[in-house]
Amino acid sequence: MARLISLIENASPLLRDVMAQLAPLTGRARLIGLTGAPGVGKSTLTSALLAVYRKAGDRVGVLAVDPSSPFSGGALLGDRVRMQEHATDPEVFIRSMANRGRLGGLSWATSQALRVLDVAGCDVIMIETVGVGQAEVEIASTADTTVVLVAPGMGDGVQTAKAGVLEIGDIYVVNKADRDEAQATARELNQMLALGQRRQPGDWRPPIIKTVASRGDGVPELVDALAKHGNWLADTGTLARRRRARARDEVAGIALAGLRERMGDLPGETQLDALADRVAAGELDPYTAADQLSAGLTQT
Amino acid sequence: MARLISLIENASPLLRDVMAQLAPLTGRARLIGLTGAPGVGKSTLTSALLAVYRKAGDRVGVLAVDPSSPFSGGALLGDRVRMQEHATDPEVFIRSMANRGRLGGLSWATSQALRVLDVAGCDVIMIETVGVGQAEVEIASTADTTVVLVAPGMGDGVQTAKAGVLEIGDIYVVNKADRDEAQATARELNQMLALGQRRQPGDWRPPIIKTVASRGDGVPELVDALAKHGNWLADTGTLARRRRARARDEVAGIALAGLRERMGDLPGETQLDALADRVAAGELDPYTAADQLSAGLTQT
Numbered sequence: 001m002a003r004l005i006s007l008i009e010n011a012s013p014l015l016r017d018v019m020a021q022l023a024p025l026t027g028r029a030r031l032i033g034l035t036g037a038p039g040v041g042k043s044t045l046t047s048a049l050l051a052v053y054r055k056a057g058d059r060v061g062v063l064a065v066d067p068s069s070p071f072s073g074g075a076l077l078g079d080r081v082r083m084q085e086h087a088t089d090p091e092v093f094i095r096s097m098a099n100r101g102r103l104g105g106l107s108w109a110t111s112q113a114l115r116v117l118d119v120a121g122c123d124v125i126m127i128e129t130v131g132v133g134q135a136e137v138e139i140a141s142t143a144d145t146t147v148v149l150v151a152p153g154m155g156d157g158v159q160t161a162k163a164g165v166l167e168i169g170d171i172y173v174v175n176k177a178d179r180d181e182a183q184a185t186a187r188e189l190n191q192m193l194a195l196g197q198r199r200q201p202g203d204w205r206p207p208i209i210k211t212v213a214s215r216g217d218g219v220p221e222l223v224d225a226l227a228k229h230g231n232w233l234a235d236t237g238t239l240a241r242r243r244r245a246r247a248r249d250e251v252a253g254i255a256l257a258g259l260r261e262r263m264g265d266l267p268g269e270t271q272l273d274a275l276a277d278r279v280a281a282g283e284l285d286p287y288t289a290a291d292q293l294s295a296g297l298t299q300t
Numbered sequence: 301m302a303r304l305i306s307l308i309e310n311a312s313p314l315l316r317d318v319m320a321q322l323a324p325l326t327g328r329a330r331l332i333g334l335t336g337a338p339g340v341g342k343s344t345l346t347s348a349l350l351a352v353y354r355k356a357g358d359r360v361g362v363l364a365v366d367p368s369s370p371f372s373g374g375a376l377l378g379d380r381v382r383m384q385e386h387a388t389d390p391e392v393f394i395r396s397m398a399n400r401g402r403l404g405g406l407s408w409a410t411s412q413a414l415r416v417l418d419v420a421g422c423d424v425i426m427i428e429t430v431g432v433g434q435a436e437v438e439i440a441s442t443a444d445t446t447v448v449l450v451a452p453g454m455g456d457g458v459q460t461a462k463a464g465v466l467e468i469g470d471i472y473v474v475n476k477a478d479r480d481e482a483q484a485t486a487r488e489l490n491q492m493l494a495l496g497q498r499r500q501p502g503d504w505r506p507p508i509i510k511t512v513a514s515r516g517d518g519v520p521e522l523v524d525a526l527a528k529h530g531n532w533l534a535d536t537g538t539l540a541r542r543r544r545a546r547a548r549d550e551v552a553g554i555a556l557a558g559l560r561e562r563m564g565d566l567p568g569e570t571q572l573d574a575l576a577d578r579v580a581a582g583e584l585d586p587y588t589a590a591d592q593l594s595a596g597l598t599q600t
Contacts, residue, residue, distance in 0.1 A: 021585075023579070023582060024582040024585075026582065247589075252593070258591075260552060279547040279550070279551055286551050298599075
């Protein structure tokens, strides 16, 4: 499995055939995304959830993804240390992925790594990301259930909105709930959620759960909410819909990456570099250039 | 101009022709990107720079982009308040853009808005983003010169690395330099920069400048560094290279967005939804599906 993940990280050409063989074996694991700003306690909570699922006999995977760091691996070292107690458990797989190259690359790599953990027999896979940007939001959203963490006293309302995670949570967690401002944070979160969303009857209402992950408080309630959301997903057909949407993004992403690569190899004037030079010189507008590029792609 | 920016925000089909006409008129403005985590003082520094350039008689544009917020506009309200003193100056254009939809969309919208400000005769355009993720890094990088802001006491080394901005700065600013930890932050930054990068002779060495933006300290030094970097860009041909790379990204982005849209309209089995259903069901692997999708696109 470690070798497969390395192939993914290096975008190896070998991967294609391996993944084609793995594809029919996937779809069994329950995918839980955890996201939140640095310092809210994602890793501590992930570790607490991991302990609960292990106690229940589940095989558990953790994929820690850091889209914000151009440094490979190192940036997540702090987080991995916090999960050390599980590192020697043969039924636990912990992997971290940092950003190599472009965004599309990481979201692609995440899907592939999830497939590997899935095929490896994980019952539960937790995807942990630093939730501060659209990229993190997208990666967290590859999960079946997305848990958004906030912590008290991490900035006013404007900053909370900037976290950009108020529209994607299936479950919200106010961690470090033993702090004074916890009640106020939960209230503010509740108000912002009420503001931002219109719900139909039968829709899932994201609960707000207070935890102190470092000593396990609130973790059973979170596990319970996760189970409830899992049932809701299955009962309403939402799980199938989400997985179909995920497959759509994945297929489109692979196809677009392939087309993007071919753009550099087109003949003559339809080649991307040639077009870009003319656009930079102001001789051609980018829309007309894009048309010529697309025409070049679809005629070869 | 306000109407043009609205067309961009709404991705209006009218835009295509307008932009084709504007394209030859662009390329005159100096583009300065400013990025840094929430709370480092980007808006205060932008405002201070704005005052300097205005005093020099320049027409100035400010584009505040917030890729992390799915809320439109509102999230940047706090920042805009800080720039209020310039709001009535007819030679100053301040616009904010929040994230609507997907990433590609925002980076596309940013390029278009830059063109509009450029054609409107801005001598300097500052692009301000919340620098915490790859998206922000990409948007800040659309500038000719990228300024990365940090503030003392905003987390340890691991957190700084997470900011993910240590590879893109042409100039680094330690703002709030009157704080005790400022010296330590500058030193740490210096070490991290030395670690992360290998330079050739003739390469630009990113300076680290200490500022207290709220009272203007260090701002002349920053303006000076910006001018020096501008000269270096021009003298070494780097400016032309960066602008060509930007044109390449823009053209490829527009072409890919068009191809992505057509993926839903292909006939029969090559249609994205049909392929995604088979992938979700495990009947087809995503690579083969992507091949069929590309084949469908290039044959129609």
